[in-house]
Amino acid sequence: MKFTNIISLCVAGVVFITGSVAMAAGDIARGKKIAKKCIACHTLEKGGKTKLGPNLFGIFGSPVASVKGYKYSKAMAASGIIWNEAAFTEFLTKPKKFVKGTKMSFAGLKNAKQRADLVAYFKSLTDAAPVSAQMVPGDAAEGKIVAINQCKVCHSFEKGGKIIFGPNLFGVYGKPAGAVKGYNYSKALLGSGLTWTDATLIEFLANPEQFIKGTKARFPGVKSAKKRADLIAYLKTLK
Ligand code: HEC
Ligand code: HEC
Missing domain, CATH: 1.10.760.10 (Cytochrome c-like domain)
Known part of the structure; x- marks a missing residue:
């Protein structure tokens, strides 16, 4: 190496x-x-x-x-x-x-x-103890702008923020899906067994309803790979 x-x-x-x-x-x-x-x-x-x-x-x-x-x-x-x-x-x-x-x-x-x-x-497939690969080269500041434009109608992002149509997303990165107390998730999301990592967030954000069939997150998804990476970088900062 x-x-x-x-x-x-x-x-x-x-x-x-x-x-x-x-x-x-x-x-x-x-x-x-x-x-x-x-x-x-x-x-x-x-x-x-x-x-x-x-x-x-x-x-x-x-x-x-x-x-x-x-x-x-x-x-x-x-x-x-x-x-x-x-x-x-x-x-x-x-x-x-x-x-x-x-x-x-x-x-x-x-x-x-x-x-x-x-x-x-x-x-x-590695000799070493598994090391999570480097982070996505996303830009958190850009991601924040995407979040304001495309997610804020349904989600709050600040700590203790209120439920809008979707759950508050503070600290969502690294957590199991469906972890916000008091939010009434769909059965599909609760039963998904997912943890919100780079890999699962990319798939979810690309096309929520395809990734979790039956989710009530009804938005078409973020088509740009760069914007998805930026969003994930931003979500990681919320802790
Ligand atoms: C038809 C042959 C073919 C199949 C099938 C194929 N690959 Fe490849 N793969 C290649 C070739 C040829 C390259 C080199 C690409 C280049 O230099 O542009 C490559 C490159 C790669 C690389 C980049 C490797 C590096 O050293 O950077 C990855 C990762 C990869 N393939 C993963 C996969 C995976 C996973 C699958 C199965 C889902 C797969 N490939 C199926 C032919 C194939
Ligand atoms: C139209 C409203 C709407 C928009 C826009 C929206 N979401 Fe959601 N989102 C939801 C709903 C509703 C849920 C709960 C889904 C369920 O329970 O199936 C959800 C769930 C989520 C979850 C899972 C949360 C958890 O606690 O498991 C994540 C992550 C998420 N959304 C991220 C985003 C991001 C990032 C954006 C912006 C690109 C976005 N959402 C845009 C409505 C929306």
């Missing part, structure tokens, strides 16, 4: 101490099955050989294009991605949309639960 990686992982570790409740909602065993879709082109075991794509052992938390000797596309090599939950999730949704010009010909995984399971599995 390169020195810079070690530093970034350390930084991530510090940042995540407070967020250590933030576990992926995904299921590793299910993720392993879904990863069969990847092994046509990728080996997943440590030291595995290059197929059409690079070996993916230890990919989670690393900078993009870090497998020595693999010839990446220019697009991928120049993307600046760190493979954290957010990047992985967006990439797997539609590889060619997230990294325009990638040579990975894979249509993407339409199912949000499958993506979360896969993320959980890839996190487990």
Whole structure:
């Protein structure tokens, strides 16, 4: 592992101490099955050989294009991605949309639960104790503006803020879904078993009603990946 990686992982570790409740909602065993879709082109075991794509052992938390000797596309090599939950999730949704010009010909995984399971599995492919990857490079100040524009009609964000149409969102990051006392959640949300981490918030914010069928959070979602990352960065500051 390169020195810079070690530093970034350390930084991530510090940042995540407070967020250590933030576990992926995904299921590793299910993720392993879904990863069969990847092994046509990728080996997943440590030291595995290059197929059409690079070996993916230890990919989670690393900078993009870090497998020595693999010839990446220019697009991928120049993307600046760190493979954290957010990047992985967006990439797997539609590889060619997230990294325009990638040579990975894979249509993407339409199912949000499958993506979360896969993320959980890839996190487990490491020698080190699992370290949550670096935070989304979202901008909290930008996220606050998005929240004012798109969420405030239904949510308050300040500590002890009142219930509007949706629950107060102070401290929501890292908590289980449905944790605000006194708010009458839908059965769908209460039964979801989710914890609000980067991965689950990205999916929820992209399309709430698709991610949690039967939720009463009836808003169309935030289409821009950048805005979702900004929002999550903002939600993380509310504690
Ligand atoms: C049809 C072959 C193919 C399939 C199937 C495929 N990949 Fe890839 N993958 C590639 C290629 C080729 C690259 C290199 C892309 C580039 O350089 O633009 C790549 C790159 C990647 C990278 C970036 C690696 C790095 O070192 O930065 C990740 C992550 C990845 N794939 C994950 C997956 C996952 C997860 C699946 C299964 C859901 C999958 N891929 C399925 C061919 C494939
Ligand atoms: C039209 C009203 C409406 C808008 C706009 C809206 N929400 Fe919600 N939201 C709700 C409702 C209602 C719930 C409760 C859902 C349930 O119980 O199924 C909810 C639930 C949530 C939850 C889960 C809270 C918990 O305690 O588990 C989060 C997180 C959330 N919304 C974030 C956002 C963000 C961020 C935005 C802005 C991008 C937003 N919402 C915009 C109505 C809205």
